[in-house]
Amino acid sequence: MKIYDWPTGPYPARVRIALAEKNLQSAVQFVTVDLRKGEHKTADFLATKNYSGTLPVLELDDGTLIAECTAITEYLDALDAAQTLTGTTPRDRGVIHMMNKRAELELLDAISVYFHHATPGLGPQVEIYQNEEWGLRQRDKAVRGMRYFDSVLRQQPFVAGEAFSMADITVVGGLIFASLVKLPVPVECEALVAWYARMQQRPSVRHQLAMVPPPREPAA
Template sequence: MKLYETHRAPNPRRLRIFLAEKSIDLATLETIELDLAAGDNLSDDFRAMNPMGGVPVLELDDGRHLSESMAICRYFEALYPEPALLGRAPEEQAFIDMWNRRMEFHLLLPVAMAFRHLTGHFADREAVFPDYGRDRAVAAGQMFDFLDRHLGEQTYIAGAEYSVADITALVAVDFARVVDLRIGDARPQLAAWHERVLARDSAGA
């Protein structure tokens, strides 16, 4: 199998952390690094693999291409069930999925939009609206506040055990630094959670 990724982007990092938690050695995959700033993901060859142009993309042994980081995570969860980062029993799976989607829609996406519209990193290929970027940065900060309260009641995002929801939240919180959004001293519960998940070996994947 081949993995097309961009090392500094949050979604490929999300997958790398997931694989590291599963003790899957990335050296067993052929990894192809793409330069998003140079537009490698916009080439005809890459669009043939993923028409949406995003990373990561996993090329299976039969030549098919699987994109979207969570779809790839689900694939590896089925191949390597332990540790169960997507849950075991139906209720646990549902609650982890709920919290992971919340982290995607209400944290990772606002951070990504703030980055794109405040930095203009992709201004050569998309319209940039700084006011929208500032609004999304505020929304991400509000989610930081929400998570600080939420994590005062439980150890991890979706409950007592570490899950993919923590992985999504971690990459979002870390990536938020590119728009000068940090946890700070006023969010001690979020800071304690961040210290816990960052201390895991997988966080450096």
């Protein structure tokens, strides 16, 4: 298997964490695609690897291409009977997918929009169109998302309940992105910060090149 990847990207980090959780690192070859140079937006990449122009992309030995982090994680998790990341019971699968989608919409994707629209992003060669107002709205949405996940983690040890799952990986990706864009975690989000500290003790998370603690708002 090959994974088209950018080693410090928050989205590729999600798949790297899933690979480490499944002990599959040795089964894949990483192929670096330079986001800063816009290699993921070239006509060749769009035509031959991923129509959406995003990373990561998993290429199977038979040439099948699987893009989108959730789909890749589903595939990796299904390679053995212990589907630890996406759930084994109908209930667990439903809850994990719900919380994973919320983590994407309310945190990770919102920070991505902020990055691409209200900061220099990947530079003028890649950021052809920017809408700063929209980016700032999404920044504020991401901060609300941090408060939401803080409230969830005050009630349970992991994002989707009692066990580590794909949803936790997605929130980790969101906080990696928050650190990259220097978006502070609200000072009152103590449960979220404590959870993130625990996540950084997991070898699958700790070894990510992008892993740096997100900034905190100063206490009043």
